[in-house]
Amino acid sequence: MIGERVVQKVSSTRGFAKVAPHLVPVLDRAVHRLTRGRVLLSAQMLPGVILTSTGARSGQARRTPLACMPEDGGRGWILIGSNFGRTDHPAWTHNLLAHPDAEVNWKGADIPVTARLLEGEERAAVWRAALAFWPPYATYQARVEREIRLFRIVRR
Secondary structure, rough: HHHHHHHHHHHHOHHHHHHHHHHHHHHHHEEEOOOOOOHHHHHHHOOOOEEEOOOOOOOEEEEEEEEEEEEEEOOEEEEEEOOHOOOOOOOHHHHHHOOEHHHHEEOOOOEEEEEEEHHHHHHHHHHHHHHHOOOHHHHHHHOOOOOOOEEEEEOO
């Protein structure tokens, strides 16, 4: 699909990495709220969830729109902490490490979940699947020294 290739190429640029983290989540939250959870703007290209996690330091609820890789027909998800190829781990990954019980909004339904950081061979296998799912993740990883965190999210 030519549109998908164009989006992948654009999303791999450093300019996109600078602008997208400030623009995409704001638009996603606004459209999600206005449509009462029926539409997630970024999910028009990739599947997406709204993750509600507990702040690692604040203890407050934090809502973050994220692309995801659904597993088992929507009974689980892989969340990829790429942060658009920016230097630091995204805040939501710190939140899940501190408080693995969270909630996702998937296709308008709020679902209680538990997150687990993937490591070792399990992480390697999921990383290969993530690269097949969205090739720009390879560009994001090449741009940073940190290992991009992968989480498996399952229903509680």
